[in-house]
Amino acid sequence: MSRGGGGLRTRVRTARGRSAQSTRWLERQLNDPYVKRAKAEGYRSRAAYKLIELDERFGILKGAKRVVDLGIAPGGWTQVVRRQAPKAAVVGIDLLPVDPIEGVTIFQMDFLDDRAPERLSEAMGGAPDLVLSDMAANTVGHPQTDALRTMALVEAAHQFAIEVLEPGGTFVAKVFAGGADSSLVAEMKRNFATVKHAKPPASRKGSSEWYVVAQGFKGRT
Template identity: 50%
Template sequence: MKDKSFRNTKQKLKTAKGRKIGSINWLQRHINDPYVNLCKKKGYRSRAAFKLLEIDEKFKILSNAKSIIDLGAAPGGWLQIAKEKANKAKIIGIDLKEIEPVEGVLLIEGDFLELIDNNEFQGALPDKVDVVLSDMAANACGDRQIDHLRLVELVGFALEFAVKKLNKGGCFVAKLLKGKEEKFLLDEAKKHFQTVKYFKPDASYDDSSEVYLIALKFKNQQAENL
């Protein structure tokens, strides 16, 4: 990810009469997005794959992992990176949406929040894992504060799940939208991990409030209610 020379090419979008300005701007950015274009060349399913690549490049969370769970895994970009970086690991992807198969990866379709207390779901998982990833996103309503609160709640459940499932020394990574309430998650994560910080990959849009919560070296304490 250190070579960013691919960023320099741009295309101009030809617009049709009647098309809304917001739609034009989104399409223009999408066409000129270097990560979208690089996705096609690399065969990745989403530009989000490059976010995990950057996270792993900086924090080295995948290469030594023997078991990885990816929450909100569709369309599978993070699963592809996990498979590349930890080829021999047991990798499990979970999402509401159907995910196109990834060789050597176990896929579970369902609502993570409903599956948590499902015995069949729990039986499909290892007792303990080394990495829990969450690129989950709550349904957006367009109000940044509400979207922030919904994602904080969702990540809170993912953190609680990670605390119960991680091996000592394990890692937890989750997408957040910056706002007033994320400090709650930071404080909770600090109770269970030696190192906790925020990281914004270059692949995240500059005008987005998106950041990633990086929690490293799980202390293997008795799981507490969050």
Template identity: 55%
Template sequence: MSDEEKRRWKGPTGKEGSSGRQMDQRKIRAHHAKSDSSKQWLERQMSDPYVRKAKLEGFRARAAYKLLEIDAKAELLKRGCRVVDLGCAPGGWLQVAVAKGALEVVGIDLLPVDPIEGAHIVQGDVNEPDDVARMMKGLTDKPNLVLSDMAANTTGHKQTDHLRTVTLVEMAAAFAVEHLATGGSFCSKVFQGGTTKEVLELLKSNFTTVKHIKPPASRASSPEIFVVAKGFKGASRP
């Protein structure tokens, strides 16, 4: 299923099939899916306890629980902190940051994101200085935490997808080093093998601790893990 199809998916509707008989919702969705991969994705979504929990608790995406579980281990979200969320659509991580008591929360994404009370959201490109400047206007001081759940659209070609993901991680890490307040933290999605040698060296030279976390909400079949860097050494930055 394409990323666009996933964004458009609204979940089970409970409608009857064309025969007029009540059918299992999972079978209805799978029947109308365009490919085997689409069917598998839809079935997985409808059987996922985190998806159901997100709907019940008002989070926009199951990814909210990844951040909650990472925070339970790493204690990233401090009450009164300032948070930047790179690649924030559909807004689950923004919701978590606001709910955890962040003083100021800003986010940016190429996709439009519905407003969230307590968050300043910009539709734009993190590579565009003007877009970044618009986002940073939502903060009165340097951020204490930079988050990134960015992921490139997959092509099906493993090496290409890996390189695209690496580029996003490098971009997020560079942003953190440029903007974080001294003592701040950074958390970013990475994939198989963890962070690259170059990114790991960048983080280790600029933070006091760097580790990888695989939260329970991250599916066991998924190659994603998250790198968490704490204790930004602002004074050593050029």
């Protein structure tokens, strides 16, 4: 260990077969207070605190009755929903397998699959009042391409939200590079009473991720 400005810091030596990049990632994980807190409090990922902090600021989980979690893996956000709104029905979807969470219906499939929206709606059994999306496209290392691919997911999530949300509902999605595309923000403002961007403290400072929080769904015309 070495002593940094904030106290003891764990250093990881580059092992045979481990790249310098993976060593840096491991060192960051070992020294990340949110990772340590997540383990101590039983959350599957540090991302849980992003939703906790967004909820503290915007009250998005208050009174939630039906929640859809897009990109649920590994389940940290849904764990927060279950703790903050234990009576809410929750349905999630992800390409990756997700260990079961009590009281939650989970689909392992591509959200962009034409069948996904219908299956989510059927499992929900009624209009949700909250649609969460922590989805991000797999990166290819080209910033512009990565941003476009993730924005396509955000647009698909937004379209799903305005098709299924009950009036007054909320849509939260991860975006990158300072926020959602201006045309998408304009579309959100037509559909929601308020649209704001936020970077919760749990989002790493070096990360380009932000979240867009759209509240007060105006309903379908």
